[in-house]
Amino acid sequence: MASRSTRRVQARLLLNLFYVQGKIPTLATRHDYYLALALTVRDQMLHRWISTAEAYTKHGSRTVAYFSAEFLMARTWATTS
Numbered sequence: 001m002a003s004r005s006t007r008r009v010q011a012r013l014l015l016n017l018f019y020v021q022g023k024i025p026t027l028a029t030r031h032d033y034y035l036a037l038a039l040t041v042r043d044q045m046l047h048r049w050i051s052t053a054e055a056y057t058k059h060g061s062r063t064v065a066y067f068s069a070e071f072l073m074a075r076t077w078a079t080t081s
Helices: 006-020 029-058 068-078
Strands: none
Touching: 006 029
């Protein structure tokens, strides 16, 4: 028997398949299912990221971000060539 979380992922996958791609399961290709799964995973990650950002904001936490040297060098090369 499938767990509750498995059933929830399956339901969200079918919602993405129908509402985002406009496909019904009987007409969907493997690629359609792949895209629906990717969107389902993205939605879950986004939901967790927003929850984390809200918690950080609520507690007044600060966030530090940095760019790697590789990124900065690539930008320099792109503007000089």
